[in-house]
Amino acid sequence: MPSIPASTDPTRAGAADGATEAEAVLRLSALTVAFDTPGGTVTAAREVTLAVARGECLGVVGESGAGKSQLFLAVLGLLPGNGRTQGSARFRGSELLTLEPAMLDHVRGAGIGMVFQDPMSSLTPHLQVGEQIAEVMVRHRRLSRRQARKRALELLRRVQVADPERRLRQYPHQLSGGMRQRVMIAIALSGEPQLLIADEPTTALDVTVQAQILALLAELKRERGLALVLITHDPGVVAGIADRVSVMRDGRIVETGAVGAIFRSPREPYTRKLLREARGPDLAGDAPHSSPPAPAAPGAPAALELAGVSVRYTIGRGWLGRRAKLAALSEVSLELARGEALGVVGESGCGKSTLVRAVLQLLPLHAGRVVWMGRALGGLPRSALRSLRRDLQIIFQDPFGSLDPRMTVGEIVAEPLEVHARDFTPAAHAAAVTAALSQVRLGAELSSRYPHELSGGQCQRVGIARAMILRPQLLACDEPLSALDVSTQEQILTLLGELRRASPMCLLFVSHNVALVQRLCERVLVLYLGRMMELAPAAALYSRPLHPYTRELLAAVPVPDPDIQPARLERVGRGEPPSPLTPPSGCVYRTRCPHAAAVCRERIPAWEKLPDGRYVACHRWRELG
Structure with missing residues (x-):
């Protein structure tokens, strides 16, 4: 060096x-x-x-x-x-x-052991987990293969990997993100x-x-x-x-x-x-990050309605050529008023992104219907659906992966106009691109640059400009902040709040970070294994969560206070969600719930509406307070 x-x-x-x-x-x-x-x-x-x-x-x-x-x-x-x-x-x-x-x-x-940010790219995809842990001990501690494999099993137990004997024989792609990171820690510890x-x-x-x-x-x-x-x-x-x-x-x-x-x-x-x-x-009912548009009048028809929406995926080939059915979303029903922001939270695999794609008709429904402005979207001719997409836009999670690296910023932002506004003159195109970039606080001089020349925050602003150039009535944000640092998250949140004030659009904001959702949304939906756990006004949900899973999510949010956070970490729950291929009977959360009872195993809890307008699906919410 x-x-x-x-x-x-x-x-x-x-x-x-x-x-x-x-x-x-x-x-x-x-x-x-x-x-x-x-x-x-x-x-x-x-x-x-x-x-x-x-x-x-x-x-x-x-x-x-x-x-x-x-x-x-x-x-x-x-x-x-x-x-x-x-x-x-x-x-x-x-x-x-x-x-x-x-x-x-x-x-x-x-x-020195090292644990990297992305375990999937750090682990060798064609080697079993046990081999990767044992390799370090064979090479640097001179253990035999048998000794190293035994020690690898002990390390997996120590880093709290469930069913370690089976995981030892699995490949990285067969593990969840959290499980892969535990394996990385085990590898880092294997050299003592x-x-x-x-x-x-x-x-x-x-x-x-x-x-x-x-x-x-x-x-x-x-x-x-x-x-x-x-x-x-x-x-x-x-x-x-x-x-x-x-x-x-x-x-x-x-x-x-x-x-x-x-x-x-x-x-x-x-x-x-x-x-x-x-x-x-604070996570205790503070006002949203921005002043929302005035709510729709009582009794006004919903802008977006989901009724019993279910989505199933067919997963690979199993034994003897069979295919497995995965319930990604089960019986989701909700309404979104004009100008309302709805946050959707939950862990990876809970169905958040599937919900967004179901709303935008980017995947087929197994059951149920999606209605936009009084019009059912299922079964619409392709031309009619294409026309509707002008009003329904999306911001993706990865600010780099969602932009074409071969196109300039100006071309990326103008692309929706090529599809939905072909009557625009070149001058009108250029003016619209400049206005869209200005709206997201990017200078017109960036029009000639390529995505690799921009920061992550700038790339995400380009994605927002592309979505907003058509002035949509519904903007779906699928984990738009997860790849950004805290300061850039703050800037994008502020920007989305300003865009809402300038245009009374509906916002569907998906995130695994419950603290961020509170800052932008009036209501929050909590999903777990594709099922609705709780739906409530943001202030009520954060100040008095009713569902045990909502409480678990809120308790896991890191608090930047060294007087509080150590005790929160000591109380953290353990375990990961069950496989969606084999969900538990009854309440899907019961295998992790500290309050599970016999009834939770026997029956799926009803989606119950409370007098204050919130909803919850829990057999025991009343007695838990």
């Missing part, structure tokens, strides 16, 4: 970092990371000094692009060929930046490391699974005396587990201190901004 010429600035190398030379498992001193590009040198991290001691968790917090990941990839010698370093990175007193490749490989296997670096380990996970993974990391730190570095863009993630926090911005550490001091009295304006955006309103 080439070095950068030495800096003449000595002021940062001696900065206080919280651990003495003898205590530090990892110590970075004035570490700079840069990349040689055709456009010149790009510096990702600038003279970073920090340390982490045995049994300590250091949280490294900052927005996307702050340099967090590149800093620790440099520590592990995992930079690409154009990466250069200057400074020092010492692990247990030994300099890492000048180690021979073979020695560095041994350190990575037996001294003294330091564990977790790079955004919960970003792609539901709030309940995120809470379980954070609780597991906290347990492992205490149990093994691990030094733990937790990299994240979300201050709430580190609040319950970190002992100290370093805040990064533009490649520099702007503030480091004890977690309590950083959260209660941050010195830097940037830290205060991060914490303010992470906190948002």
Whole structure:
């Protein structure tokens, strides 16, 4: 790994970092990371000094692009060929930046464990889980295959993988996201490391699974005396587990201190901004993020109506060529008034995205009907449905994957006009694109750029501009914030609120983050395994949830307060949803519910309307209060 010429600035190398030379498992001193590009040198991290001691968790917090990941990839010698370093990175007193490749490989296997953000791309798809865990122990701890496999089974049990004997023989694609991340932690632990670096380990996970993974990391730190570095863009993630926090911005550490001091009295304006955006309103009935349009008059017909909507998927070929039926959505009924925003929340696989696609007629219904403005959408001729799509638009989850990389921003935003407004003149096209970009706070100069030249937040704004250019009456947002950092989420939420005020459109906002939904929506629907659990005004749902599953979701939301979050992690529930191919009898939530009774096994709970207008499907909601 080439070095950068030495800096003449000595002021940062001696900065206080919280651990003495003898205590530090990892110590970075004035570490700079840069990349040689055709456009010149790009510096990702600038003279970073920090340390982490045995049994300590250091949280490294900052927005996307702050340099967090590149800093620790440099520590592990995992930079690409154009990466250069200057400074020092010492692990247990030994300099890492000048180690021979073979020695560095041994350190990575037996001294430092790494958990990456995306377990699916980090795991080898054609190897069974057990082989991948055992490989580290065979290579770095000289265990036999039999010994390593036995130890792999023990590790899967330790990271709370259900049915570990079966999981050991499975492949990564057969596991859920949370299960894959547990496997990654098991692999990282298999070399008995003294330091564990977790790079955004919960970003792609539901709030309940995120809470379980954070609780597991906290347990492992205490149990093994691990030094733990937790990299994240979300201050709430580190609040319950970190002992100290370093805040990064533009490649520099702007503030480091004890977690309590950083959260209660941050010195830097940037830290205060991060914490303010992470906190948002309390989960106790605060007003939505934006002032909604005036509600429809009582008795007015609903803009959108779903009646008994069910969706079934046919899954692969089973034994003897049989195909399995998966109930993705079961008997969903609801109404959406003109100008209303409805949030849809739940864990991955609960049917949120399926609901959006059912509304937009992007997949066939097994049963039920969807009615838009008094018109049933099922069975419409293709031409009529195509015409209706002008009023029904969608924003997708992945801001990069949903934009054609071969098209410029201007072409992407104008594409709906090519389909639905062919009578527009070229001048009208250009004016509409400029207006749409301006509406989402993007300059017209971006029209000639390509998606890869934009940030994630800018790409998501382009997706919103594309959806809004036709002035739709219904905007479906399918996890539009999950790939964005906290500051960018705040910007997109504000933008969506402004768009609602400017145009009385209906909003269907899907998210696994229940805290974000509260900030934009008047009502919230909670789904679990394709079934409705609860539907209520946002303020009522967050201040007095009736369904046990809603309570579990709310309890799992990370709170950026180190006085509160550790206790919340200790109370987190365990277990994952059952397979939708074999849902439980009766109430589908009963296998995880702490209040399940015999009746919950015997009967599906009725979808009950309460006097205050909310709905709940629970046999015991009255006695649970």
